[in-house]
Amino acid sequence: MDFNFKSAINHINEGVVTWSSPSNIALIKYWGKKESQIPENPSISFTLNDCKTTTTLKYSKKEDVNHFSFEIYLDGEQKDDFKPKIETFFKRIEHYVPFLKEYHFTIETSNTFPHSSGIASSASGMSALALCVMSIEKALSETSSSEDEMSQSYFNKKASFLARLGSGSACRSIEGDLIVWGEHKEIKGSSDAYGIVYPYEVHDHFKNYQDTILLVDKGEKQVSSTVGHNLMHNHPFAKRRFEQAHEHMSKLIAILKTGDLDAFIEIVESEALTLHAMMMTSLPYFILMKPNTLEIINAIWAYRNRTKSKICFTLDAGANVHVLYPENEKDAVMEFINNELVVYCQNRHYISDQIGFGANQIQ
Ligand code: DP6
Secondary structure, eight states, rough: OOOOOOOOOOOOOOEEEEEEEEEEEEEOOOOOOOOEEESSOOOEEEEEEEEEEEEEEEEEEOOOOOSEEEEETTEEEEGGHHHHHHHHHHHHTTTTTTGGEEEEEEEEEEEEEEESSSOHHHHHHHHHHHHHHHHHHHHHHHHHGGGGGGOOOHHHHHHHHHHHHHOOOGGGSSSSSSHHHHHHHTTOOOOSSSEEEEEEEOOOOGGOOEEEOOOOOOSSSSSSSHHHHTTTTTTTTHHHHHHHHHHHHHHHHHHHHHHHHHHHHHHHHHHHHHHHHHHTSSSSSOOOHHHHHHHHHHHHHHHHHHOOOOOOOEEEESOOOEEEEEGGGGGHHHIIIIIIGGGSSSSHHHHHHHHBOOOOOOO
């Protein structure tokens, strides 16, 4: 699939489109990429439900078609510091959506989670913006004839493809509830270019899986993901790590089918710790976990030993802890979190979320 823009059939002077797109949490981690946002290994994530970015894109035709022209607002406040990232994104996707320079854009965005929560907004933010751009493509290229109608599947694939060029993990936020990105020999249709809905059987244990995000450190990350990914070049353990991700994916296919939660926990926690181990063994090396991250991990292990719960943790590129558990344990785990884990959170803050089904257009 080339994802090239076919042709603009309709002349549109101005318009407005809004999408709401969720964040996602990887079970098998993307860490390390090649040129053009191509991942070094396949990853898989749960799409979240409540952690979302809503973006409104207003567009109006302009005379000068030599430059990108846009302004961006977060919660109504102009954010010029977001501009370089958007400019890079537009440059990367321009070839596939060549109408970008013909319009001036006003981007209005807001997140359901606090900006300073340490929760990455790049996955939800870039996917929401990519979807808005796709809606413009659709408006420009569709006619009333069914021949020109853009299929839902093409729309989602290209949206994921564009989102990837903004931020790798963003390509896993278009749909739900389990999304694979990156080619894996046992997953039919998997691609380095975009995310796909996990195509095989998933046991009921994983339906409505819960994710409570413990906000250990709400500060800005000291090391950006982009820098971290690049440190996987010439990393002493990179080759073995990328192989391991493939092996974990093979194992996970069987686990998702049989609902073996103990085996699921082992892979998910190993992936989280491996991600951070890669950071600790790169050059320069760095540590994103905080003392309270480790306190929480130890408390989760103790609780699991004590109660035989199927609770487990995973980590992003930061100090916050995602606590994952089956829906039928919700009451018990929330009691545990409130009694034993909130003390390790900044201002006792956490966000309750669960598996979701992807982005929505807001009319
Ligand atoms: C640790 O998608 O933020 O969350 O492609 O450079 O924008 P860029 O990186 P990004 O990396 C996220 C990495 C991760 C693991 C994951 O989500 O798979």
